[in-house]
Amino acid sequence: MPLETPLGMVAVAAAEGSRLHAPPASALVALSLPELPPLPELAIFTARMNRPVIVGTTEPEARSVVLDRWGRVAPTPSSAHGGTLVVHRLGGRLVGLLSGADRYVPEKARAMALMGVDLVLGFGAEPKPYGPLWAYTQQNQFLALEVSGEPALYLPCEMSADGSGVHPLEVHGGWAVAVLPWERRAQGLEAGPVLRDLNPDAYLIQPWWDV
Amino acid sequence: MDRTTMEIAFGRLVLAGLVARGRRQVGIGSESGVAPMTWSRRQLVAAAVQWDMRPVTGVTDFTERITAVMDAAHHVGAALVVFPEDLGLCLLGLLTRYGGPRSAESLSPSQTSRYLAAWAPLVAPLYEECFRRAARNYGMVVVAGSTVYRRRTGVFNQAVVFGPDGRLTLRQPKLHPMPMERSWGVQAGSRLDRPGGLTLPLGVAVCHDASFFETYRMAEALGVEVMAVPSADPESDWSEAKARRGAWARTQETGMASVVAAGTGELYGVRFTGKAGIYIPRELTPDGSGVVAESREAHGEGVVAGTLDLDALARFRQEARPVPAPELLRSWLLPRYRALTRLT
Numbered sequence: 001m002p003l004e005t006p007l008g009m010v011a012v013a014a015a016e017g018s019r020l021h022a023p024p025a026s027a028l029v030a031l032s033l034p035e036l037p038p039l040p041e042l043a044i045f046t047a048r049m050n051r052p053v054i055v056g057t058t059e060p061e062a063r064s065v066v067l068d069r070w071g072r073v074a075p076t077p078s079s080a081h082g083g084t085l086v087v088h089r090l091g092g093r094l095v096g097l098l099s100g101a102d103r104y105v106p107e108k109a110r111a112m113a114l115m116g117v118d119l120v121l122g123f124g125a126e127p128k129p130y131g132p133l134w135a136y137t138q139q140n141q142f143l144a145l146e147v148s149g150e151p152a153l154y155l156p157c158e159m160s161a162d163g164s165g166v167h168p169l170e171v172h173g174g175w176a177v178a179v180l181p182w183e184r185r186a187q188g189l190e191a192g193p194v195l196r197d198l199n200p201d202a203y204l205i206q207p208w209w210d211v
Numbered sequence: 212m213d214r215t216t217m218e219i220a221f222g223r224l225v226l227a228g229l230v231a232r233g234r235r236q237v238g239i240g241s242e243s244g245v246a247p248m249t250w251s252r253r254q255l256v257a258a259a260v261q262w263d264m265r266p267v268t269g270v271t272d273f274t275e276r277i278t279a280v281m282d283a284a285h286h287v288g289a290a291l292v293v294f295p296e297d298l299g300l301c302l303l304g305l306l307t308r309y310g311g312p313r314s315a316e317s318l319s320p321s322q323t324s325r326y327l328a329a330w331a332p333l334v335a336p337l338y339e340e341c342f343r344r345a346a347r348n349y350g351m352v353v354v355a356g357s358t359v360y361r362r363r364t365g366v367f368n369q370a371v372v373f374g375p376d377g378r379l380t381l382r383q384p385k386l387h388p389m390p391m392e393r394s395w396g397v398q399a400g401s402r403l404d405r406p407g408g409l410t411l412p413l414g415v416a417v418c419h420d421a422s423f424f425e426t427y428r429m430a431e432a433l434g435v436e437v438m439a440v441p442s443a444d445p446e447s448d449w450s451e452a453k454a455r456r457g458a459w460a461r462t463q464e465t466g467m468a469s470v471v472a473a474g475t476g477e478l479y480g481v482r483f484t485g486k487a488g489i490y491i492p493r494e495l496t497p498d499g500s501g502v503v504a505e506s507r508e509a510h511g512e513g514v515v516a517g518t519l520d521l522d523a524l525a526r527f528r529q530e531a532r533p534v535p536a537p538e539l540l541r542s543w544l545l546p547r548y549r550a551l552t553r554l555t
Contacts, residue, residue: 085543106424106464107535107544114547127493130455135464138456139422157452164452192390194422199386199399200548203425206402208432209540 027177028090029053032123032147036063043071052090056099056123056147064097064123066090085111096142099123103132106139113140113195119180120144126152134165141194143167143180151176159188215322219329222311226333229305233270233337239278240348247350247375250290250411253523257437257468258284258292258516261487261506262356263476264443266304270337273302277341280514281349287516290375291352291411295474295485296368296385296418296443299338299358303330303479314480324396328366331359339371339379347377352409354439356472357385357417365398370415370441372406380406385417386426391445403429411437412521418442421458427465436521438467442485443474449484449509459501462490466528468503468519475510484509489517492527 029051036042036057046053046067056064066074066088074088085108086097096112096119103122112120122133125148137144137154144154153167159181160167169176250256260280267273284292303312312330315323335358342355357370360382368388372381384400385392403426406413414435420426421440430438440458458469473485486506493501503517 085539101533104464104533105535105539107428107539110424111539111543111547114544114551127499130452130460130463132464135456135460138460139424157450157456163450165456197387197390197419198423198425198548198551200551202386202399202401202403203429203548204545204552206429206432208425208429209537209545 027051028095030121030123030145030147031055032149033057036065039065039073042067043073046071054088054090054095054097054121054147056097056121058100058124064099066097085115087112087115087117093118096120097123098133106132106136109136109140113142117142118182118185121147123147125150128152129164129166138165139194141185141189143182143185145178153178153180155181155185156188156194158192159184215325218311219325222306222309222326222330223333225309226303226306226330230334230337233305234340236270237274237337237340237344239274239341239344240281242344242348245348245350248285248288248290252521255291255411255437255519255521256287256289256516257470257489257519258287258289258514259470259487259489259504260292260294260472260514261485261512262295262298262472262474263512264295264297264301264474264478264483265476266307266478267301268304268307270305274341276512277345281345281351283514284351284516285349289351289516291354291413291437291439291470292514293354293439293470293472294342294356294441295472295487296357296370296441297359297474297478298356298441298443299334300331300478302334302338302358305334306330312479316480320394324366324394327359327395327397328361332361332366334358335360342371343373343377343379346373346375350375352406352411352413354413354415354441354470354472356441356474359397360384366396367400368392368397368417369400370417370439372409372413372415372439374406374409378408380409381415383415383417385420387419387423389419389445403433405430405433405435413437413439415439415441416458416461418444418457421461421469421471422456424461424464427461427467431465431467436467436524437519438462438469440469440471442471443483444485445481446484447482449486454486454509459488459490463492463501464532466492466524466532468521468524473506473509475512487513487515489515489519491519491524492531494531495523495527 094117096117134154146152157165346353353373360369367384370383388397414430416426462469469490474483488505489503504515
């Protein structure tokens, strides 16, 4: 087991009886790392966690990988700000992944929203307050989790308790744990779905995508 | 004939007379004319207006306030001044002494829609006359906020832009009416345009239009570098987070500057809050805020001004804002827009 990588250390520590602070049983586990660990190592970690694990890397090479609770890798293509959308169905919800330069392209978040994505995970630190992921959340009304050294959970302003568009996170044993406020999101969508106000006719008249 | 129909007919008669007389009374700045205000790509001074949206008590009340704003903008060397959304509707206050208009709260949406469609277009010529003179007599590009117009295909909330010679250079309908506006019969515009004959790379996003990145992308494709955003946000309580999700956020996404004018106060039962502001990418401001200038309060009125460096903004867009891959748009986004058009 390669101890020089963070996941290797976690897995070995757990195998040797260290107490592993595990998130709730229904949780997805998301990690942001500088580079992707070897897949066998990730598989062991995932099996140890017994939960689906999503790992994203930050720039310059943005990649992400999704493993189910048994450590099997779900196919996830590499993506810069290219033409691929990375969307998975996890825990009964559609989850979109944004990493690297994708995080600075609002088109990708919009396409995900129009596909019906419920949750977007953004890998890498965002400027605060009001970073890109926060802004995409406001104009698309999905939930978004910033997976970084300073994690944050975003939701539309109207749906957050203090109107800031940021949902509180709890930190336990090095894990930032969030219970995703699906009910609040559903109520907000019912009260005022912002995507209803889109003007697709106008967007299609002017070929702004070809410039 | 029901009461609403009678009120509308009476109001139309009165307004027609008041507007015709009012157009002859309009006096803003010096009629002797001035040279256009100068600007360069390295130094464009822009002014954003925060306006108390109370109904006017007379034409002079309106023109004196416009004059005060234009004087302030001229004093700081502004070549561009942006007024808030729905400004022309304040002119319906001319009818107050004749019994109208009433608070929208006391009317059903369909009644409001009837009053709006019948009365608001009548004050548009007076509204345009005021701003045509303001632009010409101060030599500035004036984004005159917006008012309600009737066109062949329906009623629109439309911004107008005047060049420094007083020529009307753009009518830009709002592309994304709010649900409240739609309930009043206001329809969505069908395209975004640039003012004709202006060298200033200007575009207009009317309030809620700035909630959608598509508006800024369409403008960018037209060569726009500065977005004027006349707004009047029907929120009783202002919050920074809600304010930051519109033009400020679009500026961060695209690297285009935004000059945001805000309506405040109360107009016919609708309460507004908002801050006038000028925004650029946060990376280009020393404190990382993305704010060049912004009103201190979300109530009351005033003018804020700031200097924009369009060359620096262009360099920033080139270096720091990725352009989405065309295949993403063609494969994923456009088909979904097409699907939405089939649904609506």
